[in-house]
Amino acid sequence: MGDEIVTISEMAKLHHLTRQTLIYYDHIGLLKPVSINEHGYRFYSVFQIPVLREICLLKKFGVKLEDIKKSFENRSPDSVIHLLELQQDSVDKQIEELNRTRMHLEQRIRFYESLHEEHPINTPHIREIGPRKVLFVPFPSEPCKDVLHLTLMKAWNLLFDWGTMPSSGFGTLIRCNQFQSENLYKGAGIFVVLPAAEYDIPGVEEIPGGTFACMYKYSFPYFKEDFYTLKKWTESGNYEITGDALDLCLLDTTFYNSEHEVDYCCLQIPVKKTT
Numbered sequence: 001m002g003d004e005i006v007t008i009s010e011m012a013k014l015h016h017l018t019r020q021t022l023i024y025y026d027h028i029g030l031l032k033p034v035s036i037n038e039h040g041y042r043f044y045s046v047f048q049i050p051v052l053r054e055i056c057l058l059k060k061f062g063v064k065l066e067d068i069k070k071s072f073e074n075r076s077p078d079s080v081i082h083l084l085e086l087q088q089d090s091v092d093k094q095i096e097e098l099n100r101t102r103m104h105l106e107q108r109i110r111f112y113e114s115l116h117e118e119h120p121i122n123t124p125h126i127r128e129i130g131p132r133k134v135l136f137v138p139f140p141s142e143p144c145k146d147v148l149h150l151t152l153m154k155a156w157n158l159l160f161d162w163g164t165m166p167s168s169g170f171g172t173l174i175r176c177n178q179f180q181s182e183n184l185y186k187g188a189g190i191f192v193v194l195p196a197a198e199y200d201i202p203g204v205e206e207i208p209g210g211t212f213a214c215m216y217k218y219s220f221p222y223f224k225e226d227f228y229t230l231k232k233w234t235e236s237g238n239y240e241i242t243g244d245a246l247d248l249c250l251l252d253t254t255f256y257n258s259e260h261e262v263d264y265c266c267l268q269i270p271v272k273k274t275t
Contacts, residue, residue, distance in 0.1 A: 006049070008033065008042040014049065015056050030069045031055060063087050104167040107195055111168050115250055119216040119266075124233040129268065131209035135159060135201055136173055138189035143172060143222035151190045159192065162201045168193035171248040171265065172221040176241060179231065184224055191246065207246065212268045213239060221247035221265045230267050239271035 012019045025031040026042065031052055033042035044052075051072070058068045063083065071083050137155040139147055156166050173191040178184050194204065213234045217226055227245060234241060251264040 004046050006044045006046055011044045015052055030065060061087055103195060104165045107167040122215060122217055124213055124215045124230055127212055127214050129209060129212050132207040133194045134191040134205055134207055135194060136189055136191050136203050136205050143185055148222060155190050155192045166192045169248055171246055174227065174245040176244050179241065211271055213271045215267045217265055217267060219262050219265060221249050221263060226267050230269055234269060234271050238274045240274050241269055242272050243270040245269045
């Protein structure tokens with residue numbers, strides 16, 4: 001390094017950058033060398049070291065190169081304060097988004113951890129379940145595998161559009177006013193359990209907490225036979241059905257080999273004991 005001239009290699013090494021980075025900064029007009037020799041080799045002034053040092057610092061703060069370039073065109077303490085405040089606001093939004101993502105991760109972990117408890121298959125039982133908020137999207141036709149997946153993706157995309165994620169399970173919601181009908185799945189659709197927060201998403205419904213007749217099973221969450229089996233059990237046990245049924249998918253086929261070609265589900269029907 002000479003008294004006033006710094007080679008591109010020296011400048012890059014001093015700031016832990018690559019030569020290609022400095023060449024790029026030259027191309028975009030962010031930091032141009034004081035001279036370029038006949039071989040295209042770039043040279044810088046020692047007086048440019050503080051400039052590049054500040055560029056590197058702003059880059060570490062996450063400021064975009066185009067904004068850094070603009071800040072040097074009319075640089076003053078006030079303009080730098082404004083630039084940093086804008087970046088601080090951006091970081092705050094990123095932190096808020098990361099906190100939301102962490103919340104969804106925690107919920108997804110808890111969802112899978114809840115599956116550690118073993119339950120007898122196809123064995124009806126009674127349990128208490130707390131209130132839940134769900135996004136409901138109706139089936140366009142009688143549910144089958146294709147209709148289920150297409151409707152589920154419609155629900156997921158709606159959640160993504162509203163800045164949230166499906167982290168707590170999904171299934172089929174069956175309307176209680178169809179329980180005695182031959183067309184059981186009229187008005188039925190996909191439900192996706194939402195995190196515990198307020199949402200203005202169209203189609204959000206609240207599932208009241210209470211007593212549920214439940215049955216764990218290996219099948220898809222739209223098999224009529226499963227519903228009728230559990231419904232018959234509730235009636236024979238002197239229980240009265242009090243609301244819509246939920247066929248919650250706990251583990252889909254991505255978790256299985258050829259042993260299971262269906263989902264692991266929990267059918268839930270709200271009930272109360274009759275006297």
